[in-house]
Amino acid sequence: MLRATIAVLRRELWSGAARPLGTLLAVMVPLNFLILMALFALSGGRANVALVLQDRGPYAQRFVQALTASDTFALHPVATAKQALALVRGQDDVAMIVVPPGFSRQIAAGRPARVGMTLDNLNHDFAEDARRGLSLAVADFERRYAPAAQPVAWSVRLAYPRTVGFLPFLALSILTAALLIGGLLQGGLGMAREWEAGTIRELMLSPAGALPVLLGKLSATFALALVGGLFALSGALLLGVPIGGVLPSAGVLLAVLLVFVSIGLALGALLRSERLVLPLSFAVGLPLFFLSGPFGPMEWSSPGVLLLARLFPIYYANGLLQRTFFGYWPLAVPVGLAVAVLLLWTVAALAAGGLSYRRATAPRGGRW
Amino acid sequence: MLRVVLAVLRKDLGLFWRSPAVVAVTLLPPVILLFTLLMESAAVGSLPVALVSQGKTAASRQVTDVLATYPGFRAQRLDPAAAARAYDRLDVAGILTVPADVGQGPAHGQSPAVTLTVRNFNADFTNDLLRDLPDALGHVALPRSAGVAVAERDLQPKDADFLGFQMVAVLVLLLLQAGIVNAGMAAVHEWQSGTVKELLLAPAPALALIVGKVLAGVVAADVVGIVLGGLSLAAGFFGHPSPGALMLSFLVMTLLAAVGSGIGVGMASGMRSFERLGPASMLVSFYLFFLAGGIAAVAYLPAWLRALAGAIPNFYGMDALRGLLLYGAAPHLGQDVLVLALWLVVVLGGGPWLLRRSLSR
Numbered sequence: 040m041l042r043a044t045i046a047v048l049r050r051e052l053w054s055g056a057a058r059p060l061g062t063l064l065a066v067m068v069p070l071n072f073l074i075l076m077a078l079f080a081l082s083g084g085r086a087n088v089a090l091v092l093q094d095r096g097p098y099a100q101r102f103v104q105a106l107t108a109s110d111t112f113a114l115h116p117v118a119t120a121k122q123a124l125a126l127v128r129g130q131d132d133v134a135m136i137v138v139p140p141g142f143s144r145q146i147a148a149g150r151p152a153r154v155g156m157t158l159d160n161l162n163h164d165f166a167e168d169a170r171r172g173l174s175l176a177v178a179d180f181e182r183r184y185a186p187a188a189q190p191v192a193w194s195v196r197l198a199y200p201r202t203v204g205f206l207p208f209l210a211l212s213i214l215t216a217a218l219l220i221g222g223l224l225q226g227g228l229g230m231a232r233e234w235e236a237g238t239i240r241e242l243m244l245s246p247a248g249a250l251p252v253l254l255g256k257l258s259a260t261f262a263l264a265l266v267g268g269l270f271a272l273s274g275a276l277l278l279g280v281p282i283g284g285v286l287p288s289a290g291v292l293l294a295v296l297l298v299f300v301s302i303g304l305a306l307g308a309l310l311r312s313e314r315l316v317l318p319l320s321f322a323v324g325l326p327l328f329f330l331s332g333p334f335g336p337m338e339w340s341s342p343g344v345l346l347l348a349r350l351f352p353i354y355y356a357n358g359l360l361q362r363t364f365f366g367y368w369p370l371a372v373p374v375g376l377a378v379a380v381l382l383l384w385t386v387a388a389l390a391a392g393g394l395s396y397r398r399a400t401a402p403r404g405g406r407w
Numbered sequence: 408m409l410r411v412v413l414a415v416l417r418k419d420l421g422l423f424w425r426s427p428a429v430v431a432v433t434l435l436p437p438v439i440l441l442f443t444l445l446m447e448s449a450a451v452g453s454l455p456v457a458l459v460s461q462g463k464t465a466a467s468r469q470v471t472d473v474l475a476t477y478p479g480f481r482a483q484r485l486d487p488a489a490a491a492r493a494y495d496r497l498d499v500a501g502i503l504t505v506p507a508d509v510g511q512g513p514a515h516g517q518s519p520a521v522t523l524t525v526r527n528f529n530a531d532f533t534n535d536l537l538r539d540l541p542d543a544l545g546h547v548a549l550p551r552s553a554g555v556a557v558a559e560r561d562l563q564p565k566d567a568d569f570l571g572f573q574m575v576a577v578l579v580l581l582l583l584q585a586g587i588v589n590a591g592m593a594a595v596h597e598w599q600s601g602t603v604k605e606l607l608l609a610p611a612p613a614l615a616l617i618v619g620k621v622l623a624g625v626v627a628a629d630v631v632g633i634v635l636g637g638l639s640l641a642a643g644f645f646g647h648p649s650p651g652a653l654m655l656s657f658l659v660m661t662l663l664a665a666v667g668s669g670i671g672v673g674m675a676s677g678m679r680s681f682e683r684l685g686p687a688s689m690l691v692s693f694y695l696f697f698l699a700g701g702i703a704a705v706a707y708l709p710a711w712l713r714a715l716a717g718a719i720p721n722f723y724g725m726d727a728l729r730g731l732l733l734y735g736a737a738p739h740l741g742q743d744v745l746v747l748a749l750w751l752v753v754v755l756g757g758g759p760w761l762l763r764r765s766l767s768r
Contacts, residue, residue, distance in 0.1 A: 086706070130705050154557055158561050171535075174545060177555045178542075193544060199527050325439050370497070
């Protein structure tokens with residue numbers, strides 16, 4: 040059995056090497072996905088804001104510090120309000136904030152001070168972020184320098200010593216989805232190619248059973264998916280994903296990839312068409328990325344969306360990766376259950392792939 | 408020339424409607440994006456928090472009421488034990504505790520504080536909650552002395568709906584993808600069916616062939632664009648644009664579809680096979696889409712990406728369509744239409760050259 044498995048593995052790898060361009064393109068799909076999603080993530084960070092500082096007094100400086108500390112704005116100084124407005128109108132900035140002359144004098148005297156914000160309120164969600172960011176900066180400033188203006192004090196306790204940044208957090212979910220797409224694609228194409236090229240007949244005629252063929256395919260497509268996964272991992276590390284322990288990280292990544300490649304094999308055996316596997320792998324990757332919990336736990340979405348998320352392995356896989364890389368457990372289900380579900384998916388996928396292969400090779404009415 | 412253009416148009420349109428694979432590749436990216444946006448809009452909604460009130464004073468009740476009704480988060484009033492359980496089970500993102508003697512004390516700034524305990528899994532939603540709390544407390548009507556007042560001026564008459572804003576992005580992706588795929592597939596068909604040799608021998612000018620193929624892509628893209636736009640309009644995503652704005656929107660949609668179709672013909676000349684063009688067209692439209700701001704606004708992008716977006720045609724289409732459909736005015740409409748028209752000239756001019764080069768190989 041081992042010999043047959045190794046033979047299938049070698050044949051699959053040679054077959055990939057014979058089509059260098061196609062193999063390279065398929066290997067690069069996870070990296071492409073990572074780049075596309077990183078472009079999406081870049082737009083979700085801090086809002087570019089032109090700051091017109093018309094007062095150079097100490098309180099104006101402290102107000103700017105409060106604006107920066109709000110973690111909402113990417114501030115850059117602009118000399119005049121006219122120039123700043125041109126930047127906002129030209130879509131270079133989301134808003135302009137003006138700290139007028141006399142701001143520090145007013146605060147020092149305990150008199151009301153004003154700041155102005157001109158906002159390109161393109162949609163409610165973006166606009167509210169900017170409004171609340173400014174509100175936070177004002178409250179933070181008042182709490183320190185004009186406490187009487189804050190009738191209700193507030194404080195914050197964070198559950199974890201370190202808050203993972205938006206981009207690294209999102210990048211890890213993107214990596215999970217990239218592994219999924221790479222796994223589906225490599226596993227699916229590897230299996231579907233046999234039917235499309237007609238080489239399934241050769242396999243039928245060989246004395247090897249379904250298991251060695253399946254294991255050989257799994258090993259070869261796993262190796263190819265791993266190359267793509269390593270590209271995607273490098274991209275995720277560049278985006279700031281921290282490496283925890285090297286061995287646990289590698290172990291979890293390999294296990295997750297194995298789950299996805301197994302599902303890919305089943306998909307390929309069921310669809311039997313490269314034309315279908317290719318767009319479908321990409322098509323399911325994007326929506327499933329949003330079900331992996333890329334912005335925070337899916338438990339805080341609506342019950343329907345949570346239920347949907349729990350049907351797919353990416354939800355559990357992303358939880359395990361977050362636990363490994365960020366050090367916390369972000370799912371409401373226990374770790375053991377998540378591992379069990381992933382194991383179940385792998386076994387079920389391999390069984391489905393094996394069954395589909397057996398059915399294809401089973402004689403029908405005395406003929407193949 | 409007109410006869411040739413119409414003949415090519417008729418032939419290629421028939422090809423589109425008869426090919427389920429082409430229809431699937433056309434519709435798949437926007438459908439995925441639409442589904443994705445629905446997911447995203449569910450994910451970016453308000454966060455659930457537990458609200459624990461420990462006091463019975465008027466101030467405490469008022470603070471609790473304000474927090475309970477604040478739209479930025481979904482507050483559930485719970486007792487401390489139930490709140491702790493909900494927090495442990497991940498039912499809530501944090502616990503807001505209103506102390507017994509809130510709003511009182513030796514000095515306001517040192518009075519017992521409303522405490523937010525938050526699971527800071529990431530900076531994004533943690534910051535959302537951190538921003539929401541002082542904003543909510545700003546609505547408490549307790550006596551306060553002078554502080555910093557914010558004078559806000561908005562550029563748009565009203566904030567557009569989040570989903571409507573995103574629907575324009577879906578529409579742009581659809582038009583681009585439909586244009587690239589349909590015109591591209593029609594061109595690739597000539598190679599795959601071997602009719603490219605007949606084209607080579609025909610007396611028709613190459614520009615007429617290109618225009619016919621681009622026109623077929625435009626018609627197909629416009630049809631699916633009108634269906635999606637009409638449905639969005641009927642669902643109220645776009646508000647109530649005037650008839651004039653709708654007509655101008657159609658013009659921009661057509662220009663965008665024409666540019667996409669021109670790109671499709673160019674790609675087809677290089678790729679010459681459905682297998683290569685199908686996935687490549689999806690990749691190219693997604694790249695063009697995200698490099699031009701995607702579902703966000705370019706003002707949120709870093710400077711290098713903003714500069715890149717300025718060179719991409721769909722950025723101008725998106726700008727014009729968002730202005731016309733969402734805000735009732737598109738201040739850069741002239742510039743947007745001009746750039747799209749220039750792009751069209753470039754792709755129509757480059758098309759015959761690529762086709763000739765490809766045919767001569």
